Amino acid sequence: xxxxxxxxxxxxxxxxxxxxxxxxxxxxxxxxxxxxxxxxxxxxxxxxxxxxxxxxxxxxxxxxxxxxxxxxxxxxxxxxxxxxxxxxxxxxxxxxxxxxxxxxxxxxxxxxxxxxxxxxxxxxxxxxxxxxxxxxxxxxxxxxxxxxxxxxxxxxxxxxxxxxxxxxxxxxxxxxxxxxxxxxxxxxxxxxxxxxxxxxxxxxxxxxxxxxxxxxxxxxxxxxxxxxxxxxxxxxxxxxxxxxxxxxxxxxxxxxxxxxxxxxxxxxxxxxxxxxxxxxxxxxxxxxxxxxxxxxxxxxxx
Amino acid sequence: xxxxxxxxxxxxxxxxxxxxxxxxxxxxxxxxxxxxxxxxxxxxxxxxxxxxxxxxxxxxxxxxxxxxxxxxxxxxxxxxxxxxxxxxxxxxxxxxxxxxxxxxxxxxxxxxxxxxxxxxxxxxxxxxxxxxxxxxxxxxxxxxxxxxxxxxxxxxxxxxxxxxxxxxxxxxxxxxxxxxxxxxxxxxxxxxxxxxxxxxxxxxxxxxxxxxxxxxxxxxxxxxxxxxxxxxxxxxxxxxxxxxxxxxxxxxxxxxxxxxxxxxxxxxxxxxxxxxxxxxxxxxxxxxxxxxxxxxxxxxxxxxxxxxxxxxxxxxxxxxxxxxxxxxxxxxxxxxxxxxxxxxxxxxxxxxxxxxxxxxxxxxxxxxxxxxxxxxxxxxxxx
Numbered sequence: 062x063x064x065x066x067x068x069x070x071x072x073x074x075x076x077x078x079x080x081x082x083x084x085x086x087x088x089x090x091x092x093x094x095x096x097x098x099x100x101x102x103x104x105x106x107x108x109x110x111x112x113x114x115x116x117x118x119x120x121x122x123x124x125x126x127x128x129x130x131x132x133x134x135x136x137x138x139x140x141x142x143x144x145x146x147x148x149x150x151x152x153x154x155x156x157x158x159x160x161x162x163x164x165x166x167x168x169x170x171x172x173x174x175x176x177x178x179x180x181x182x183x184x185x186x187x188x189x190x191x192x193x194x195x196x197x198x199x200x201x202x203x204x205x206x207x208x209x210x211x212x213x214x215x216x217x218x219x220x221x222x223x224x225x226x227x228x229x230x231x232x233x234x235x236x237x238x239x240x241x242x243x244x245x246x247x248x249x250x251x252x253x254x255x256x257x258x259x260x261x262x263x264x265x266x267x268x269x270x271x272x273x274x275x276x277x278x279x280x281x282x283x284x285x286x287x288x289x290x291x292x293x294x295x296x297x298x299x300x301x302x303x304x305x306x307x308x309x310x311x312x313x314x315x316x317x318x319x320x321x322x323x324x325x326x327x328x329x330x331x332x333x334x335x336x337x338x339x340x341x342x343x344x345x346x347x348x349x350x351x352x353x354x355x356x357x358x359x360x361x362x363x
Numbered sequence: 364x365x366x367x368x369x370x371x372x373x374x375x376x377x378x379x380x381x382x383x384x385x386x387x388x389x390x391x392x393x394x395x396x397x398x399x400x401x402x403x404x405x406x407x408x409x410x411x412x413x414x415x416x417x418x419x420x421x422x423x424x425x426x427x428x429x430x431x432x433x434x435x436x437x438x439x440x441x442x443x444x445x446x447x448x449x450x451x452x453x454x455x456x457x458x459x460x461x462x463x464x465x466x467x468x469x470x471x472x473x474x475x476x477x478x479x480x481x482x483x484x485x486x487x488x489x490x491x492x493x494x495x496x497x498x499x500x501x502x503x504x505x506x507x508x509x510x511x512x513x514x515x516x517x518x519x520x521x522x523x524x525x526x527x528x529x530x531x532x533x534x535x536x537x538x539x540x541x542x543x544x545x546x547x548x549x550x551x552x553x554x555x556x557x558x559x560x561x562x563x564x565x566x567x568x569x570x571x572x573x574x575x576x577x578x579x580x581x582x583x584x585x586x587x588x589x590x591x592x593x594x595x596x597x598x599x600x601x602x603x604x605x606x607x608x609x610x611x612x613x614x615x616x617x618x619x620x621x622x623x624x625x626x627x628x629x630x631x632x633x634x635x636x637x638x639x640x641x642x643x644x645x646x647x648x649x650x651x652x653x654x655x656x657x658x659x660x661x662x663x664x665x666x667x668x669x670x671x672x673x674x675x676x677x678x679x680x681x682x683x684x685x686x687x688x689x690x691x692x693x694x695x696x697x698x699x700x701x702x703x704x705x706x707x708x709x710x711x712x713x714x715x716x717x718x719x720x721x722x723x724x725x726x727x728x729x730x731x732x733x734x735x736x737x738x739x740x741x742x743x744x745x746x
Contacts, residue, residue: 267435268468270455272482272533286472 095346102339103130112333135342144324144341148348151321154310155303156234158242162250162299163292165243171284172253173179174261185255188248196245200312203241206312233315241309246302249297257291258284291357297356301349319343341344375585377410381643383471384447386411386569387432387537392441394400394427394593401427403593404441414570416580420591420616423544425573428486428590431541432571435463438745442605446536465542467526469514475501475525476510482533498526503562520551531566538563540572556582577617581605583599584682589613604665609652611744614664621670621711623663627743628657635743637663641703647682667739670713670734672701685711685734689726699724 104113138144175182191199206212209228217223233239261284269279285292307322314320321341328338377383385408402424409415417425430436432443450458461482469478479500483493501507504524514522522542530538540580543559544552551652560583563570574580576655580587581601589604589612596616597609608614611622623646625639635650646663655661677684685705693700694717701713709737713734717724726732 262466262468264464264466264468265470267433267455268462268464268470269481270435271433271458271460271462272529273456273485274481275454275456278485283470 062263067206087156098339098342101335102134102337102343103132104333104336105131105133106336113335128310133334135344137342138344147319147321147324148344150319151304151306152348154238154242154318154320155300155306156225158239158246158303159296159300162246163296166247166250166254166295167292170248170258170263173251173255174258179261185252188217188251188255192248197308200245200309203237203244203313204232206219207237207240232313233317235314235318237313238310238318238320242303242306242312245309246299249298253294253298254291255293257288261287293356293359297359301352301356304349305345373413374632377413378408378586382620383410385409385444386413386446388444389428389432390442390444392428392431392438392443394424394431394436395439400582400593403433403440405594407588407598409569409571411569412559413586414584415572416584416587417573417590418570418575418580418617419702420575423590424593425590426541429462429517429571429573431543432537433460433539435460453544459535459537460537461530462539462541463526463530463543465545467514467522469522469525469529472513473507474511474513475517477527478514478525479532479577482529486533495531498726500532503531504528513660519546520555523547523555527562531562531568531675533566534566536567537571540570543572545574545576552579553582558672559583581617589616591616602688607651607742608664608744611662611664611746614742614744619667619712621665621667623665623709623711624746625661625663627659627661630657634738635661635745639662639663642685642709644683644685646741646743647738648741648743649739651742653745655743655745660746661743662746663741665736667700667712668698668716668739670711670736672703672713672715673733673735674730676724676733679740681735682738683736687734688734689728689730691733692724692726692728694724701732703734717744 101113106113169188173181173188176184204211207229208214209230209232211229211232213231214229216224216225217229218225218227223229231240265283265287266276266279269283270276274282305322306320307326310318310320310323311326314323325338325341325345328334328341332338387407387409389405389407392402392405393400396687400580405424405428407428417428427436431438432445432450434450434453437451445459446670470481473481473639473708476497480499481491481494488496488500497510501510504526504527506521506524509517509525511522514525517525523546527543527685540559544555547555556579559570562582572580572583581604586598586600587604588598591612604613604617608617608620614620615622623637623639623642623644625637625641625646627635628638628645629636630650633650635655637648639646639648648663648665651664656666669703676686685703687703687705689701689709690704691700691702693702696717698714698716703711703713705711711734
């Protein structure tokens with residue numbers, strides 16, 4: 062009897078251990094740091110190490126000090142136009158980039174899905190291949206291409222499109238940021254689109270043609286609506302991280318480009334204002350919760 | 364009281380009328396996929412209002428032939444005419460033929476109504492006419508209650524009906540049916556076969572059906588083309604193909620058949636004599652097409668239901684007699700199948716209709732029996 066009981070208990074525990082691992086992981090590496098950030102955002106700036114006054118020193122004075130929590134940092138964010146214009150600018154850049162990614166990514170994914178079966182895996186590989194090099198190096202490479210005396214200028218001069226003394230002035234502009242973002246995030250758009258388009262039954266298009274629908278129209282009434290789950294997945298997978306993007310605007314956008322990731326970095330490292338930058342981070346997360354929740358719901362439906 | 368009999372249905376046989384022009388004409392059509400020849404120099408005429416079946420095993424080219432008519436494949440050689448008009452170069456969306464797909468190919472993001480209306484919308488029909496036609500179609504396939512459902516909320520049989528309604532909605536000149544009933548269970552399939560025939564008669568369209576199910580082809584169609592390796596083995600009505608098969612292949616593919624090999628020893632007035640050493644018998648039967656000559660290797664073909672089985676030896680002088688022993692009995696309810704083992708070891712099947720309600724049949728296992736049949740019951744075919 063006893064032996065049997067242990068045998069019953071073991072798989073039960075094992076199951077829970079399995080489920081617990083991802084939750085523990087999230088707790089340890091997401092929720093705990095977030096709570097720390099949140100706590101810092103409620104404290105006051107100080108010239109010290111670390112550069113803020115901890116509101117709570119220990120568990121013992123938790124209750125007495127609770128009233129000392131301050132939302133001043135959040136109020137400050139609403140007072141300085143720098144912050145909300147940075148948020149709006151980030152959202153705008155993310156939105157435009159996502160649309161550009163969809164326009165560039167859809168034909169690629171469509172071509173891959175229509176390619177002969179034997180070629181498809183190689184094409185998927187080609188999309189993933191850039192991940193084998195460091196993201197940072199790939200963005201740096203764009204500096205070499207886009208800077209005024211860079212490869213693009215040389216190529217256009219060579220083709221005679223630009224005069225010998227003319228230069229391309231894209232580097233350190235928003236255009237460079239869009240190029241960098243579209244280049245870097247393309248796989249995140251192409252792969253979900255490809256997954257959706259590859260599943261599409263080709264006989265549906267034959268049926269549409271058979272019923273009198275020419276191919277260009279059947280794309281809009283059959284192919285595109287049926288690929289919508291892929292479009293939604295791709296757009297959210299790009300939009301959400303682009304809003305908080307830091308490296309690309311920092312390297313390619315120069316001082317002209319205002320994005321919240323850069324503002325956050327400047328606040329943290331240049332101003333050493335940890336409480337305000339923590340508040341910036343918390344607000345960014347709250348802004349992103351909305352699209353993340355929409356995305357999660359869409360994924361559940363699909 | 365017996366009801367008065369209505370007007371007798373006139374025999375429908377436009378193919379026998381030399382004055383009539385065919386509605387669909389495949390003219391020396393060849394289709395090659397790389398090295399593989401799917402359809403080989405095939406010529407075929409189909410007449411208006413005909414229910415025509417293409418029957419054959421998978422890979423015989425029947426689906427390719429239909430897809431060429433729909434416009435999804437282009438013939439490598441030859442041409443296809445519809446109502447006298449050459450179809451080559453006309454894309455599928457401009458052809459007056461609609462197809463019901465084997466997989467149904469219903470648009471998953473549209474409702475039943477939306478699916479049926481799809482073709483009408485492409486024509487630019489106005490909304491009220493579309494609504495009327497859709498309602499008509501839903502009534503025809505008895506799906507009025509399911510108009511707002513999506514395909515995944517329907518059963519297999521219902522989806523099949525939506526596919527049929529969608530392909531009929533535009534009132535095409537020709538309806539192409541690619542294995543339309545393959546996914547249905549036997550009972551539903553039989554019902555639907557008769558419904559298809561009714562719909563075809565009601566709407567007066569030309570139907571072309573592709574199937575590998577010979578029973579289905581025989582039930583629904585006016586004429587059948589039996590195909591093999593890209594060529595037509597025989598064209599004819601169901602009874603012509605069943606009773607007068609033109610070749611061993613057709614005889615074997617359509618229905619159940621006994622084939623006994625032998626050598627022709629005499630031919631006179633369309634009747635041939637076949638010496639069958641394998642079963643130690645001489646068979647006298649009708650000579651099939653293709654020039655039966657003395658000395659030729661040939662096969663005697665006879666349907667099991669035309670073989671009579673008896674315990675008593677037949678009177679002397681009876682032309683075709685085979686003696687054997689009952690090896691197996693299959694009781695199917697309406698008929699019983701007797702597998703009789705001959706002296707040489709080969710098996711001949713005979714079926715007997717069970718006309719009386721008895722449990723113990725008189726002929727049983729290991730009984731010595733005699734198989735006989737009249738001279739015109741079977742046919743001798745060249746190999």
